[in-house]
Structures are given as C-alpha cells and as structure tokens.
Amino acid sequence: MQRVILIIMLTILVGMVGYSWSSKEPKTTYSSVEYEHVSVLTEARPVTISHIDDNRTNTSYPTDEEEPFDHVAFAEQLLALEGKTLFSTLNLFWVLCQQASNCREQLTLLQDELSSEWFELLSHYPTLSAEWKSVESTMPLESIETLEEKVSVFKQSALQVWGELSHQLFSDQFAHLNFTLSASLIKEVEATEFVSHYRNLLMEWDGQAEVLNADTAAKKYELAISLLPSSLSPAELTSIKTELQEIYLDDSQANNIVAREQQVAQQQQTVVTYHEQLAQLKSSLGVLRSTSHRDWSSQEWNSYYQQEISGFRENFFK
Template sequence: MAYHYILFMLAVIAGIYLWPEEEVKVDAAGKTNTQQLELSLETMNKHSADRTVKTPSTYSVETVKTSSKVQLANSQGRELVVALEQFWRECQRLDDCALQLSNLKLQLSKSRYQLLLRYLDLNKDWQRIWVDTELNHLVSLSDKVAEFKQFAAMVWGDFANVIFADEFALYDFSLELGSLSDTSVEEFVDDYQALLAKWQRQEVLLVLESDHSKYEKGVSIIPITYSPDQVQEIKNQLAKRYLTDKDLSAIIAREQQVVQQNDKVDQYQTKLSALNESLRAQRQITNLSDSEWQTYTEKEISKFRKDYFRYQ
C-alpha cells in the first residue's frame, strides 16, 4: 500500500528519534533506527487512474462513515494518512470515488478537500523526487532534517505539515534533545524535565508515557563530555525522579550483568591473544608443513574455546 512508505519509520519508533549527528542518515520516508534516521521510500503500489463513476448503490453512497470523515477533517500525521489511504482504497473498490468526493466537498475545509483530491498524485510525486535524492552529503542532523522538510514542502506544499506531523515532531524533539549536550551538569536534569514538559502532549508518539521510559531516555542523552562521576550523579538524579525502588534494583542488576559480560569478553580476548602469540612463536621452530600447521592451530584454538566456555 502507498502509505507503507510514509509510515515505515513509525514501526520502530521506540528509540529511533535520538540520532547521533555523525551517524544520522535522512532519506525520503522518515524511517529511523536507534542511531540512524533514515528517510527513504519503498516503491509505492500504482493507483488506478480511472475514477469514472458508475451508478452507485445506496450502500456505496454512505461508505464514508462519520469516523472517517472526522479523521479526514481533523486528524494529522499517521492517522490522517491512514484515513486518506482508506478512502481511496474503498472508493476505488466500490468504483464511486467521484460521488464520495462530491459528498465530502461539502463537509471538509477547502484545504482538506484539496489534499484528499490530490493525495494519490502527490504521493507519486513524492516517490519520484526521492528515488534519486541522497542527504548523506550533509554533516549535521539539523541540516538533514531541514533539507528533508524543504523537499517535503516542495512536493506537498502546505500539506507537508499535516502529512508529516508525526515525523516532524520526532525530528524536532531529537534536535532539542541534542541541544542538551551543551548543558552544564548542574542544569542537565532540570533542563531535561523542562523539555519533557514542553512535549508532554506528544508523549505517546515519542514513546515517553512511562516514568521508566523517561529515565532511559534521559540516561541515553547524557553528554559524553561528562566525567564518570558526573554521569553517575545524573543517573542518580534521574532515578530519584522517575524510578521506583523496584525499577532501580532491576536496572542496577542489569548493569552489573552487562559489566560481568564485558569482563568475560575481555578475558576471552586476552587469553585468545596470548594463545595466538604462543602459536606464532611455535611456528618459528616447528618443521610442520603449512597444511599441517594450519590443522594444528585450528585444533589448538578449538580446544581453547571449548575449555574456556566449559568452565565459565
């Protein structure tokens, strides 16, 4: 369906709207992941160009239900795109698009009616413009988001703000989160809380409904310039404001587990490096052929791995 490309990035919305500037990619569709904002398009399904109306049944005249009308008239972002897609899918199925458009023309604002009328063509234009568009030449996230918005406005005009309302909100929130990188340690938590308060109405979209998610997001944006002691102090302040004792205990246990796992990995790499060094020394004094030596080293490394993990 044509709306898949517009909504693709919302499927992985949790953790996709904070992007390190040096790793962010912006392509056409607003797609994001944990460290990468990708705005790319999937190929859209072709829509029928024939909207000729045959004599409709009584049922087909009433197919635009009240809820759909409300969405077409008042919604924005994902909800609006779903309503637009549903309208065209259903009216094409019933072959009565002209009649339904005529009916809605009296019920929608001029702007919303024009969006509904032009939606399929604008979608096709949106696909074409992004096929050969690449924003990776831009360095900063702010530049990439700005150029994405520019292209969106070029295709969709004033409709861009309602069609991409969810994406624009995610991008703008991410940019504001990035501004906290210049905040002092003493002001970080207060500034973070102020930012959350500003975006409170968008908590569902930003996946920040729960206090636990607010804590996790706050921890994820602590500036890398802070010292370990400062980082721990920020974590403690965030935990005090957003976590229960049970939540805090679970997080501490998880962090300890991660530390232990990292220690095991470091130990493994250290011992494996020592084994490889020993094998290189042995190679200098052995008379084995290359194939015999290869077999020997593979057996030694395999034995090392089995013994190591057996006793962990």
C-alpha cells in the same frame, strides 16, 4: 351365526389396516414446523451485535446491500487527523475503495467537501507515497554532519513531495526532530545542571509527551538516560542516574534498572575479554606459523588454525 362371525372378523381386519397406515405417517405439528423455520432463518441470517437494538427486544438481520459511503463524515474526520493516524486513514481509504472498485465515485463525492490541497493529497496519495519511498531511500542523511542540517534536509524533502500538508502528515516525526534539536543543547551544560535542564525541557514539551514516548515517569527516566553526553566521567554518570532515579522511579523500578545495567555491563565486559583473548591467540598462532610451523602446507596450517580458533570459542562460552 357364521355370517355374524364373518362380519366381526372383517371389521377387525379393516381397523388393523387403518391403524397400520396411520402409524406410518409422520406426526407433524405446528410447533415442530415453527422451530424448523426459526432454525433455518438463524442459520441463513446470523444475528450480530451491530444488528441488535439498544432495548435488546427487536432483532434485525443483515442484508447484502453495502452501507452508503458517508463522504461528509469521512471528510470531517480526515481534516482532524495528523501524523501516523492520518497516514493510516489515507492508506485504508485506497485499500477499501480499490477492493470495491469505486475509487472514482468516492473521490467525486469528496471533491466538494475538501479543500484543493486536501483533495490533491487524497486523490494522488498512491503516487505521492511511492515517490516519497524513493526520495526517503536516497536521502543522504548519513553524509550530513550536523543534526540541524539533517533535520532541515528531511523537512525540505517532505515539503517537496507532500506540499504544505507535510507538517500535518509528519507531525510525529517533526516533533521528534525538533525535540532532538532542543535536547542536544542540554548535552553542553555542566553535569551538575543536567537534571534541572532536562526537567525544564520536559515542561516545554509537556503537550507532546505521548508522541515523544515520555508519557510515564519510567519513560522519562529512559529518555533522560538516552540524552546523557558521552563526555561524562563515571562518577558524574552515577550521580546523575541516582538523581534521576529518585525523581522518576520507585524503589522496585530503581532496583530493576540497577540489576539490568549490571547485567549489560557484565555482558559488555565479556565481549571485551573475548576479543582480547582471541586477538592474543591469533597473535600466538602467527608466531607459530612463522617459526615451528613454517614448513607446514597451507592445507595443514589452515586446518590446525581453524581447530585452535574453534576450540577457544567452545571453551570460552562454556
């Protein structure tokens, strides 16, 4: 009997030890391994929109390999550009190829895709850009009297630096300059004919409206105001502005323009009044210095003078 009891106790003890050992082992399932693997892939290779197919079912991951330079597509794009966009593209090409240290390789690929003048522009762009900045900073435009001469000097300087492609590069600037030349003629017409001449001018330049910043009715109004000659009388000026507002502005825009012009006029009058009163004060102080305050030392007078000027400014702008 005792022997039977001993066998039973040993059996129970072995079972308890086995249970204790199994409970300490991690319970790893296929499902947990699968999700852990997916998580690692997702963190290591993030999915981006550019790597998702149109059907949104297959997901591919980015690689460390750089995309090959499509020199044919770049050359076609370059030839179609002009103005500021062309300048931006040339700048970007050199920034990126210098970062990748492969400018020579990319230029070699492009040499057969571009004409000699275009390849010359692209390959020598950094040097030409630096040269143009130097020329532009020393261009004597301020000393030139007529607008025609200024335009001529600018175009000639651009041609000397950039060659025949200067017209492609500076298409925006040349359009502005040519428009300015044409617009200068309407300043010579009678006040009653200004609006009709302006509308005809816009029709001639309709294809360049965006370049001229005149692609909306409100912008056309602002452009017209900038072209008004200074020789107009107040009555003529008011008449032309009213006619332009009826053509290009709605009631809300017209009211805003009037309010803004009144505010500007008030500010200008405030400036005029300030300078007039300041001049009067300085004149009065000059009289004091030569009469009742002539015995004051320079230090005493300067202190008094600055105090009076400062007091005037504080009171005026309260």
